[in-house]
Amino acid sequence: MILYDYVLSASCYKVRLMAALLGTPLILRAVNFHPAREHKSPEMLALNPKGTLPILQDGETVLTDSADILRHLTMDHPEWRSPDDDRWLAFASDLNESLGLARLHDVIGYEADIDTARAAGVTALRKLEAHLTEQRFDGLIFLTGKAPTIADIACFPNTALAPDGGFSLDPYPSIRLWMRAVRSLPGFIEMPGIHRLHELAHPA
Amino acid sequence: MNTAIENHWYPVAMISGIDGPRETLLLGKKITLGRKDGTCWVKDATGKALPTVERFGHLWTSPGQPNRDLFTIPEADSPGRRLVDVGSVKVKCSPLRAVENFLDIAHFPFVHTDILGAEPHTEVDRYDVKIREEVDEVWATKVKFYQPQAAKSAAGGITTEYMYRVPAPTCSVLYKTCPPRPGEWDIITLFVQPLTDEWCEVWPWMALYDDESTMSEMVSFQQLIFMQDRSILENQIPRKLPLDPGMEVPTQADMTSVAYRRWLKKIGYTYGAQLVAA
Numbered sequence: 001m002i003l004y005d006y007v008l009s010a011s012c013y014k015v016r017l018m019a020a021l022l023g024t025p026l027i028l029r030a031v032n033f034h035p036a037r038e039h040k041s042p043e044m045l046a047l048n049p050k051g052t053l054p055i056l057q058d059g060e061t062v063l064t065d066s067a068d069i070l071r072h073l074t075m076d077h078p079e080w081r082s083p084d085d086d087r088w089l090a091f092a093s094d095l096n097e098s099l100g101l102a103r104l105h106d107v108i109g110y111e112a113d114i115d116t117a118r119a120a121g122v123t124a125l126r127k128l129e130a131h132l133t134e135q136r137f138d139g140l141i142f143l144t145g146k147a148p149t150i151a152d153i154a155c156f157p158n159t160a161l162a163p164d165g166g167f168s169l170d171p172y173p174s175i176r177l178w179m180r181a182v183r184s185l186p187g188f189i190e191m192p193g194i195h196r197l198h199e200l201a202h203p204a
Numbered sequence: 205m206n207t208a209i210e211n212h213w214y215p216v217a218m219i220s221g222i223d224g225p226r227e228t229l230l231l232g233k234k235i236t237l238g239r240k241d242g243t244c245w246v247k248d249a250t251g252k253a254l255p256t257v258e259r260f261g262h263l264w265t266s267p268g269q270p271n272r273d274l275f276t277i278p279e280a281d282s283p284g285r286r287l288v289d290v291g292s293v294k295v296k297c298s299p300l301r302a303v304e305n306f307l308d309i310a311h312f313p314f315v316h317t318d319i320l321g322a323e324p325h326t327e328v329d330r331y332d333v334k335i336r337e338e339v340d341e342v343w344a345t346k347v348k349f350y351q352p353q354a355a356k357s358a359a360g361g362i363t364t365e366y367m368y369r370v371p372a373p374t375c376s377v378l379y380k381t382c383p384p385r386p387g388e389w390d391i392i393t394l395f396v397q398p399l400t401d402e403w404c405e406v407w408p409w410m411a412l413y414d415d416e417s418t419m420s421e422m423v424s425f426q427q428l429i430f431m432q433d434r435s436i437l438e439n440q441i442p443r444k445l446p447l448d449p450g451m452e453v454p455t456q457a458d459m460t461s462v463a464y465r466r467w468l469k470k471i472g473y474t475y476g477a478q479l480v481a482a
Contacts, residue, residue: 007424008431032420034427035221035291107293107434109405163435166296192431196317 004055006033010100010157011066012054013191018073018153020189034108070150082144088151095158098124102165132174141181156182160194208472210268215395215407217263218289229399260409261289275371280391280411290408290426297437298476299374299398300445306376306394307368309349310457315432318352325350328457335467342370342467344460356425357414358383373473385413401476444478
């Protein structure tokens with residue numbers, strides 16, 4: 001499987017992370033999203049007329065939506081699926097349009113209605129915090145239950161990268177614990193802005 | 205504002221990225237830039253044309269009257285090098301903090317884990333640092349560090365040698381062991397545009413020997429490294445770089461930073477700096 005990838009993209013990281021957790025090898029093709037806007041080049045548009053990343057190519061199949069890609073990767077891994085996933089995959093795209101947009105604005109100067117994005121981002125974080133707190137009351141650490149599913153992998157990147165876009169995660173203890181749980185998963189990989197757990201891995 | 209700050213050259217755009225007139229900030233003031241008939245221009249808020257230099261793939265300007273030409277990097281002109289426009293990243297930090305971070309080696313194993321450094325190889329050996337009075341630049345030489353993946357072109361872990369050069373207050377040039385061509389230096393620069401004294405736009409640029417990697421791979425590698433630094437930079441306290449001793453206690457590994465701060469103080473460059481120890 002080939003992933004057309006941009007190293008700083010939260011949505012591409014969803015795919016890299018999911019594949020790493022599954023132990024599924026990916027061939028990465030670096031696309032110069034910034035500054036060269038290579039995702040809008042004729043070659044890339046031929047592959048994906050929407051001009052977006054990520055793009056996953058698996059034989060004849062070409063997928064351009066990160067939720068579809070997560071479903072595709074976990075086709076034969078029912079343990080990574082829950083009936084509640086769809087709701088959180090939709091929520092993940094809200095995160096992308098609020099937290100993710102604010103991050104692109106702050107980091108690479110993307111055009112955005114930044115006040116609207118920030119307000120929507122805070123609303124989304126509060127919603128996530130409320131849900132994860134309810135889950136903790138029920139003894140559940142992940143979004144849909146005791147074990148992680150594609151719902152968690154879809155929502156984790158933009159949440160964890162929120163500080164890049166000027167959001168503090170300090171007011172959200174349940175989100176922070178959940179992020180810790182995701183970062184503790186065997187096979188977890190980091191991306192710039194999301195560090196691995198080495199600071200607390202070996203208590204004195 | 206004073207001439208010790210205004211009379212320097214500053215990067216304000218990547219030339220290949222200028223597609224129409226654009227506003228930006230330089231030292232807290234609005235400027236406009238663009239390109240006409242293949243030549244770049246910059247104007248201040250009153251419409252006055254500012255001086256320009258086009259070099260290293262970037263457009264440079266000055267709100268004052270620079271008393272010398274923008275520095276050069278003669279090694280970058282040697283044939284066979286690939287010149288890499290990395291693009292820009294905005295960071296909410298003092299421009300001097302951004303340069304200082306670029307000069308630091310000790311953070312590699314912790315921030316760039318398994319790429320530019322790895323535990324337990326955390327020790328920074330003694331190296332040489334000097335303010336070269338004749339050119340008025342800070343230089344650190346004989347810097348050596350073990351790196352698991354020193355560059356996109358590196359196949360495995362190597363001990364990399366570095367030289368650091370600060371030719372202007374908000375710019376640094378790094379000369380680094382070139383994995384495919386021992387004996388030559390790769391050149392990696394950090395050009396920092398001070399938007400304000402606590403907000404900057406950082407324009408990395410590289411001149412590398414690498415016949416294997418695609419341009420996109422080289423850009424990705426450098427963006428990955430710089431974005432690992434960004435969250436650290438945005439959380440440093442005090443936000444401005446202290447030029448007086450007292451606030452922060454340097455160690456031997458910080459000799460370059462100590463020389464950089466001393467040099468900034470000597471030339472009176474205080475934008476983004478904190479002068480009195482709190």
